[in-house]
Amino acid sequence: MTCQLSVVVPTPAHSTLGGPLSYRSEFPLAPGTLVRVPLGRRELLGVVWDPEAQFDNAAPEYELKPIAGVLDGIAPLTARWRELVSFAASYYQRGLGEVALMALPPQLRGLSAEQVARRMKRTAGPAPATAGQIAAAPTPEQAAALDAFEAGTGCFLLFGATGSGKTEVYLQAVQRLFEREPQAQALVMVPEINLTPQLEERFVARFGAADVVSLHSGMTHPQRLKSWLAAHSGAARVVLGTRMAVFASMPGLKLIVVDEEHDPSYKQQEGARYSARDLAVYRGRLEGAKVLLGSATPSLESWQACEKGRYTRLVMPSRIGQAQLPKVRLVDMNLQPHKTVFSPQLLDAVSQRIARGEQSLVFLNRRGYAPVLACTACDWKSECPNCSAFRVFHKIDRTLRCHHCGFTERVPRACPLCGNVDIAPVGRGTERLEESLAQLLAGTRRPGGEPVRIARMDADTTRLKGSLEVQLAQVHAGEVDVLVGTQMITKGHDFRRITLVAALNADSALFSADFRAPERLFGLLMQAAGRAGRDAIQSGSSEMWVQTFHPTHPLFAALRQHDYPAFAAQQLKEREQAGMPPFGFQALVRADARTQEGAQAFLAAAAAAAAGIEAADRVMLYSPVPMSVQRVANVERAQMLVESASRAALQRFLAAWHPVLQATREKGMIRWAVDVDPLAI
Structure with a gap:
């Protein structure tokens, strides 16, 4: 008997083959089965899809190609997983096969049935229970949030101040789930790869290494395949990952956590441009799983959903213990000398922290030494020949590098147009900021008389594998006095010794043409402020310094009070009047x-x-x-x-x-x- 199967394959995004293709099989296969099929001259991995998705169940007028093989050792992908993929492809206007195959580990496409069987043996069966770290008693606010979460259904927004212990709420929510349903699975998502190691450390300490796997693009293909197989078979009870993890195959999924749910990194910007946060909410409805979104600065879409009663808001306004939120100080740069980088007040505050053995964090959302190199005699600037953008000057390797296309050249000895040797950097990036701070703080000494130690953390310094973990360990160990970096250092990190955070050049987003710019800026500044004063003993003297040319702007008034609800109310009012999302x-x-x-x-x-x-x-x-x-x-x-x-x-x-x-x-x-x-x- 010959069967006709509908199979989705990764067809090109702009081809007319957006749906399943028909193939011939000598025996019926369940929907969700992974197969290999011919397409043109290639052999591709495909997924058997639901019969109703076929173009025509009748006998075709042409000879169907037979499938090339079946990945027998892997259980079929569930109907709910296929429904999630179908919805994502339809809503985000992409091919069904493109989304389905994007969600599978790349190495799966090249394995033989024997190789699959060997890998499945390594993850076969549920992981044995492992003694984990004993959970601390929750604070009253954490306990109230957990009780409300346990009692309710649907989607919840955990609105908690930075340092209020949202991660502990996630851990205890997962723990309570496992106590009720030992075979259940939980998906915990973070916006960026650099937040995965510290979260994984806490989950492994609580639940044991056998129960926890990670899924993100920074892993090697074999690592991703191993984690995916563990999740698909149910051997892994907790999956930690970035946006791609929203498509993880988890047949026992009962809980989804989206940490820092406001973060733009949850939106894919290439290929299928999906929002992992929104798909997590949709998947929760499909699976009958609870969804917990967490943030100190929620997205206005999620905040509005709470206002309308579609989500349940859980509030934790206080930091753990006696820790206090930092005082916000604004420096009016209109009163400073022209081209001042660090106001004397800010520099003095940083010096005082160093003398007391405390740490400071200075962030500037621009990497490199300077955003442009220019000739002082003519109009030449370091434009990229391939892009309508400037190449950034990186002093450490004397290169001009385009951050859009990657085109890189050595810095010229003289101006390419007029031959002038006096070409100079214009503007400032984190590399130049690090150099300036080293000069300004050269005479400052630590409590033991040692010179100040400054470190920089951005996409350039964390490019090599393992470098991020090494740098974070140095900060946590107190081996750094001043940490300079881009916004990657302002998100989610639990730096216990930092008592001062400074934001430079914070005005650029205030008058942007993008209506979301104020929301992103306020969230970034609030998150940055949250890195200071997380230790209760030092929190009383913790401060957030913002250098601005617009100190009377309403955004800064809300920031000084740490008043996200007031900021959200003002922004939502403006958006409603303009018909902007979430009202349009x-x-x-x-x-x-x-x-x-x-x-x-x-x-x-x-x-x-x-x-x-x-x-x-x-x-x-x-x-x-x-x-x-x-x-x-x-x-x-x-x-x-x-x-x-x-x-x-x-x-x-x-x-x-x-x-x-x-x-x-x-x-x-x-x-x-x-x-x-x-x-x-």
Whole structure:
């Protein structure tokens, strides 16, 4: 007997083959089974899909290709997992096979049945119970939050001050789940890879190494495969991961935790542009699992969902023990001499911390030595030849490096245009900031008389494997007096010795054209402030310093009071008046072409052809415009905003518009993509 199967494979994003393909099998296979199938000259990994997803169950007029093999040792992916993938592909306007295969570990695609069987043996059966660290008694606020979480259903937002012990709430929520259901699984998500090691350490200490696995893009292919198999088989009870972990196959999933749920890193920016936080909420409904979103500065979407009663808000306003939130001090840079980098007041405060043996954190969200190198005699600047952006000067290796396309050159000895040897850095990055601080603090001594120790932590210094862990260990051990870095050091880290946090150049987002910029800035500053004073003994003297040219801005007034609810209320009022998310819904269509004219012409033609399609009368299409960085790697980029007051109407429009976009593509176009619920416009 010959069976016809529907199989999803990773077809190209812009091909017309977005759904399952039909193949022949000598025996029936359950939906969710992993198979190998031929496609063109290649053999690909595919997933058997539900029969109703077939194009035609009748006998085809052409000869179907047979499947090439079955990965027998791996249990089929569940119906709920397939439903999650189907929803993500539909909502974010991507191919079904693209999303399904993106969610599977890459190494799975090249394994034989025998290799699969060997790897499954290593993860077979549930992990034995291991004696873990005994949990400390929860604080009254933690206990109240846990009790409310246990008693309720659906999605919860844990609104807790930095240092209030949200991680302990996550740990105890997982522990209570396992006590009720020993075979249950929990998914715990963090926004960035650098937060995974410290969280993994705490979960392993509580539940044992056999029960906890990680899933993130920083792992090797064999590591990811091992973790995925452990989760898929149920051997791993806790999966820790970044946004990609939302698609982890976990047949016993009963609890999903999304830490720092406001973080933009949960939104994928390439390929399938999905929001892992939003998919986590959807998956919770599918699986009948509780979802716990945690943040000291929640996204306005989640805050509004609580206001409307769709989520349950749990509040923990106090820090653990007697620890206090830091005092916020604003330095009016209008009163400082021109080109002042560190105000004398801030420098004195940092020096006092060093003399007392305390640590300070200084963050500037710009890596490199200087954002641009310029000639003092002519108009030459270190522009990238491939992008409409400047190459950043990195002094440590004397290079000019484009942070968009990666193009790197040695710093020229003289100006390429006029030959002037006096070319100088303009602006300041973390590398130059580190150098400036070393000079300014050269005469400062630690309590034992030793010179000050300054460290820098950004994408450049943590590039090598293991370097992040080494640097974090040095900070925790007190081997660093002043830590300089980008926003990666302001998120989630439990630095016990830091009593002063300073934010430089915080004004850049205040008057941005992006309506989300104030929300991101306030969240970043609040999170940064949360790194100070986490030790109760030192918290009374902890401070957050902000150097600004706009000290009377309402954002800073809310920051001084640590008053997120007031800030959220003001922002939501403005957005409601403007019809912006979460009161309206958006999508961006991005186009890449050989020329800017070609990219915009494609978008204009697609907009003109959209007039007669479903729900077009309920959707607003704006004119095409260049992207903020309009050329990257010699590819011109343009975008067009699509808005609607109805999410359902926007989705119907986008689904009907997709074939139009396919048909509109012309010569010179490289690619196009739809970004639903964009975070940056």
